[in-house]
Every structure is written in structure tokens, then in C-alpha cells.
Amino acid sequence: MNGKNNMNVPIIGIVSPCYNEELVLNETSFQLNSILSDLVERNCISEKSFAVFVDDGSKDKTWLRIEENAKQFKHIKGLKLAGNVGHQKALLAGLLTFKDDADALISIDADLQDDVRVIEEMIQKFTSGVDVVYGVRKERKTDTFFKKNTALLFYNLMKKMKVNIIHNHADYRLCSQRVLNALSEFGEVNLFLRGIIPSIGFSNDVVYYDRLERFAGESKYPFRKMAAFAWNGVTSFSNYPLKLVTIIGFLIFFFCLIMTGYALFALYAGDVVPGWLSTVLPMYFLGGIQLFCFGIIGEYIGKIYSEVKQRPRYFIDKRIE
Ligand code: UDP
Ligand code: MG
Numbered sequence: 001m002n003g004k005n006n007m008n009v010p011i012i013g014i015v016s017p018c019y020n021e022e023l024v025l026n027e028t029s030f031q032l033n034s035i036l037s038d039l040v041e042r043n044c045i046s047e048k049s050f051a052v053f054v055d056d057g058s059k060d061k062t063w064l065r066i067e068e069n070a071k072q073f074k075h076i077k078g079l080k081l082a083g084n085v086g087h088q089k090a091l092l093a094g095l096l097t098f099k100d101d102a103d104a105l106i107s108i109d110a111d112l113q114d115d116v117r118v119i120e121e122m123i124q125k126f127t128s129g130v131d132v133v134y135g136v137r138k139e140r141k142t143d144t145f146f147k148k149n150t151a152l153l154f155y156n157l158m159k160k161m162k163v164n165i166i167h168n169h170a171d172y173r174l175c176s177q178r179v180l181n182a183l184s185e186f187g188e189v190n191l192f193l194r195g196i197i198p199s200i201g202f203s204n205d206v207v208y209y210d211r212l213e214r215f216a217g218e219s220k221y222p223f224r225k226m227a228a229f230a231w232n233g234v235t236s237f238s239n240y241p242l243k244l245v246t247i248i249g250f251l252i253f254f255f256c257l258i259m260t261g262y263a264l265f266a267l268y269a270g271d272v273v274p275g276w277l278s279t280v281l282p283m284y285f286l287g288g289i290q291l292f293c294f295g296i297i298g299e300y301i302g303k304i305y306s307e308v309k310q311r312p313r314y315f316i317d318k319r320i321e
Helices: 025-041 062-072 087-101 116-127 145-160 177-183 193-200 223-237 240-269 277-308
Strands: 012-018 050-055 076-081 104-107 132-137 169-176 204-209 316-320
Touching: 012 025, 012 087, 012 116, 025 050, 025 062, 025 076, 025 116, 050 062, 050 087, 062 076, 062 316, 076 087, 087 104, 087 169, 087 177, 087 193, 087 316, 104 116, 116 132, 116 169, 116 204, 132 193, 145 223, 169 177, 169 193, 177 193, 193 223, 223 240, 223 277, 240 277
Parallel strands: 012 050, 012 104, 050 076, 132 204
Antiparallel strands: 076 316, 104 169, 132 169
């Protein structure tokens, strides 16, 4: 504990990014506020504890709802970003803005898919000295077959590429202040928090929960965004795809050697047909592979480009306490 408060109980902050979540905010505010009030009453956390909704440039009445709820509920706060920057950066904005106001921050989705009942367990682990507590999904009963299996494929792929991520953990986690201070030193624009946090180190533990149905509204992560997110995760933490380019190149070179041997043999045996296929096919084949490899290298160059510009990752418009 950082001894920020006299009673020796920690100040806990909950950070929840929202994009077009007007339908869920009243319920989420109510639930988070109740949990915090209850924990304060039982003297588990400081009364300065809070839950902050980060409005990620929503186009609906999200900010209005946040303002209303901040008035109505004691522990609710709001942070409005200047525009839509995406879930990861919005979450980062919340974490970095409020890290000095709490001993630990818990990140959670606004749609109540992450079971709020394990918040208490996270706080208990933190109080007993753990720096990072990961929320890990027990089962994915409510996810579609497609989402479940693409997620599984993603986690396995990441493991193969030696990226250190926690299996079945999304962005539901508690981080102590010193972990957040470490996080603030990461300057990257291509954010993949699930990879960054484990790479920081410090002591960690997990709590298990069932992933629930979204309370209301629809997913802001369609397949296109999910795939982009997964690809960002791979290319931000692994050079394996670049290595793959080398491996593919070598295999093709090897294949060509064999083909040359075969062609010479066929020539020697007099078994030559005016070969259109054997000329054109390798051309297409090699052309395809080359483009693929250029593509991968290009992806990384694109990343370098966006990183060297060192542009700010978000701008804050308003803040309500
Ligand atoms: N979100 C955000 N900015 C975006 C997209 C989503 O802040 O550009 C928030 C969203 O409001 C929610 C969380 O990120 O609180 C997770 O999004 P969602 O529930 O749509 O994703 P899913 O659970 O379907 O993967
Ligand atoms: Mg969701």
C-alpha cells in the first residue's frame, strides 16, 4: 500500500472505456457504484475509491449518461476524449490519467461482460501484495462458435510466436500503481496491453470468471476490427512473421533446385514436352510468394513509420469528478 489514506485501506479505481454505450451506462454505473459503496462500508477500500468511464469519442448520448451518473452516484467519474481512438488507447488514457489518484486501477469493459463479482477477489489479492491480477475467462459459453475458435487459434498462435500473453485473459485486470508507472514509460502507438503488462513483470495472480452476455447494445468489435487487433498483437510483439519470410524463401529456393534437377534429367531422358505449365506456374507461384513476403515486411515498415512519428495517442476533452 502506498499509504495514501489514513485508514490503511487502498484507494481503488475502476476504468471503463465506452464507445456508443448509452444503453448500458446506467446499469453499469449502478453496479460499479454499489460494489464500491459496499466495499467502502466493509472497510476493504478507501472511500476515495472511484469508477471512471472514458468516453472514446462516442456519437450517441454516452457522455450525457456519464454526466448524469456522475451526479447521481458518489463514486462515478468521467473522462471525455477528444475523438475515437479505439479501446486500447482509450483504456490507456484512463489508466494514465488516474494512476496517481489510486493505489490500483482495475480495467473493465463497460458492457458488463466481465463479471463484476470478482472485483472483490482482485482487491483481496492486491491487498495481500500482488501487483497484477488478471481476470481469466473460465469458459466461453456465451461466445459464438466462431469467436471462441478464432480466439483459441489466436492464443495458440501467439504462444507459438513466443509472445508472452495470459491464456483467455482480455483486458479485465487490476494493476498496482507501480505497474501503471511502468506502463507510462511505454511510448508505443501500436498498443497491445495484453502483451505489454506481462512483459513488465512484478508479482501476479489470476482470478477466474465466466464471461457473460453483453448487457445491452451490440459489439463494437466486428470481425474486421478483431482481426486487425490480433494482427497488431502479433506484429507488435514478434518478429516471427519476418523470420517466416526467410523460411519460405529458403524452402522455395530448395524446391527450385529439385525442379532444376528434374528438368535436367527430363532433358537427358528426352522426355520434353513444350512446357507451358512448367514455365508459367513457377512464375505465378514465385510472384505470389514474393508479394506475400513484401507485404509482411511492409507491415513492419508501416509500424516503424507510425512509431517514429511519435504522435500523441489521445487528447482529453473534459473530466468530471
Ligand atoms: N470500445 C471503445 N472504443 C472503441 C470500441 C470499443 O472504448 O473504439 C469499448 C466498448 O465500449 C466496450 C469495450 O471497448 O466497453 C469492449 O468492446 P465490445 O464489448 O464492443 O467488444 P467485444 O466484447 O464484443 O469483444
Ligand atoms: Mg463486450
